Amino acid sequence: MNRLFSKSLCTSAAGANLKPPPADSAAIAKLILSSPSTTTHQSLDDQFLLSTETPWTPQLVNSVLKRLWNHGPKALQFFHLLDRHHREYIHAASSFDLAIDIAARLHLHTTVRSLIHRMRSLRLGPSPKTFAIVAERYVSAGKPDKAVKLFLNMHEQGCFQDLASFNTILDVLCKSKRVEKAYELFRALRGRFSADTVTYNVIVNGWCLIKRTPKALEVLKEMVERGINPNLTTYNTMLKGFFRAGQIRQAWEFFLEMKKRKCEIDVVTYTTVVHGFGVAGEINRARNVFDEMIREGVLPSVAT
Known part of the structure; x- marks a missing residue:
């Protein structure tokens, strides 16, 4: 058992007397991590992984990849082993996306391109989700232009590209606080993709994340002027933005305006106000809002 991954054991003659391979992702991940080599596929070219008796499914493969998340090279070896050498199993698009995410996180750009090319050859993608994964990794690496x-x-x-992928790239940029870049792209392409409520909410949230509430209000105003109706998510985002920026008075006035305009106040709204007052040290006001929440029949959440 010293060489669990010996290539010589992969013959059909030897395989006839083998025990059924493990179908548990934890056991498989442990088996892979016990391999002494991280530089060649031979140590992974193993009877247990390549056996046709292994009940490989996308769910099992994805589970193994997730367990190997912090062991990127091993995860990619496992993925490539099945892709190149298994006689029957073909990876699903979701498995390719995971492998691409792992490779992108390791800055293995050649591998990323190779995996995308392989997806295309199998007619499995790439999908907008695939590109969102790679884009997010570029942004995390400080390369928003890429x-x-x-x-x-x-x-x-x-x-x-479609509206969904447009919203996704904007969201990736905003959540990484590259809001200026997101706003520039938004202004350039909002007409082409017919920006909707989700698009505007993403930009409003971006400005709020970096505490630039005046810019968020500008976007909200433009949204209304263009005939796109804000929803409760828009208002809750703006409310949270005021509290995040330490603008307690503006937050309270915005909350009162929401009630005046008969907005459907929900648990997120109340929780935002309670939490905002609590962080600001205004415990009595937080308690009063909490009591109002109960009176209005809105059930508190764990966050509240």
């Missing part, structure tokens, strides 16, 4: 370029060139890989 993320935008990737989005603009999606069609070259057979995946055409």
